[in-house]
Amino acid sequence: MKIRKDGWVVAAGLMALSAASLAAPPTAAMLSNACAGCHGTLGASAGPSMPSLAGQSKVSIVESMNGFKSGARPSTIMGRLAKGYSDAEIDAMGEFFSKQKPVMPVQTLDPAKIAKGQAIHEKSCARCHVEDGKEPKDNSPIVASQWLKYLQVQMDDYASGKRKMLDNKAEKMKPLSRDDLDAVAHFYSSIK
């Protein structure tokens, strides 16, 4: 038996047999790079319906992953993936993506909807989505500079009741029409 300098205890016999047992456990980058085929290199998505993770708050990423994992948050594919990671691994990935530089997606937005969305944001959303959605607050995610299509899908999930909300969010969101929600999505997508 030998204790390696990083604290791993390895049987000497095993080490000689299996080169893999010499490797350190997966790093944050090792874990996170595997997500980038879908979410873009370093989490900067190039696909309109796939959310960018680069620069998202760690708290929000961890909360999303835990919600996917438990099923509390609906998903098409993330639930199946999130179940493959431990709490520590999810934490490491949240940290990794939160440190990456956000990239503003290039997309066409409707100026009239942006203006309408801004008014709704200021009235109903600004208390939690602070700084026009550019800053996270508690576990509210950064919603600014996200892909419009992705925000629209999320709004749909909220409106249809598929994605559950906290009471304080529901109170603000329930009175809004689908058009209102679409306008707010345009507004957040437009924020640099």
Next chain:
Amino acid sequence: MTLDRRNFLKMLGAGAGAGALHGCAGTAPMVSASGGEIMPKSGRRVVVVGGGYGGTIAAKYVRMLDASIEVVLIERNRQFVSCPFSNLVVGGIRQMSDLTIGYDKLASNHGIKMVYGDVTAIDAAAKTVALAAGTLKYDRLILSPGIDFRFEELAGYDPATTPDVMPHAWKAGPQTELLRKQLLDMKDGSSVVITVPLAPYRCPPGPYERVNMIAMYLKQHKPKSKIIMLDANPDITSKAGLFRKGWAKHYDGMITYKGANKVTAVAVKNRSVLVEGVDEVRGDVINVIPPQRAGNVAVKAGLVGEDKKWCPVNATTFESTLAKDIHVIGDACVAGAMPKSGYSANSEAKICATNVVALMNGRDTVEMSGINTCYSFITGKEAVSVAGVYKVANGSIVAVPNSGGVSPDLSELEAIYAESWLKNILTEMST
């Protein structure tokens, strides 16, 4: 005594002789002595062979992780055409241009040196690869050669001419367009035969998605036509329940699926295939997907294992277990539980790049953590997916227990996400 990996290899080398360790040394002739060394090597260099789903990513991530390592990417073609989504071209709902990427931006963004040409030989002892133009030296070689076909297992199949009549369309490009053209030219009321080889082959759900896309086209334009699928496997190899559901929902009565029907011969003149050398099945359009193995360059270099088909590799570094300093990723390698898919190749490339850079800097390697995802279209609007998370256990790549799996149902939302999947993964490869 404790051994680290390098000393272990050294010891093996001393005991067994370099010839045995470098299993491929000298087996392939060096054809290019005439050309001499191209791009003389000054610093540390990684050579990557194959600019597809694996190779582009390996080249890019080595440079992202250590810009002091020179990376040369050798690729045969000036453009790459994606196999994922190529069934949608066959079905007529995507263009080839949607699936085609070039290498210029990737090369300039990351300082990757492109060499366009065919690798004719690899010398593992001398650490060189040979092309018609000359040889290139490497410190580590990453091969991502994809697949080639075991045509020899199909009696009557002439590799030079049969694909022009019975396209495989299992490497995207002109073959994809040929299959599309044959469907366009076909009369209503004709039959389309699709044959599937025994697993493992590239893209397990691919043949069944192809049936969907062909059925979608026929339903709309040639509704009296039929599809016969002859599958060498006992049953649909991936997402079986979902494909069955899709066939019943959208293409009822159009598809005849026959499992355990292994095609062993083709009769080009009769426009037919033979199941187990006996039962003749005729078709107006015949899509023979031949059995496969690692790309020729890997076979020639002696990197395939006892099965003579695929390349065994170390589960952490993707280094060949048969040749030192040569790594094999993507469809060509045996990656344990990870299927042969574009996304697996992308994930394996990053794992390999991480550990190639670690090894070249004398650092500890890092255990792999990988993902596979694969979307299949049922119609133009509905898709299904499979997802998996992989880790290493006892030296092999295994699926993380209680994770992954297939979609619960056909889904329009998944078709929307699939679009962005393609956009993101091709952008990763080309920028």
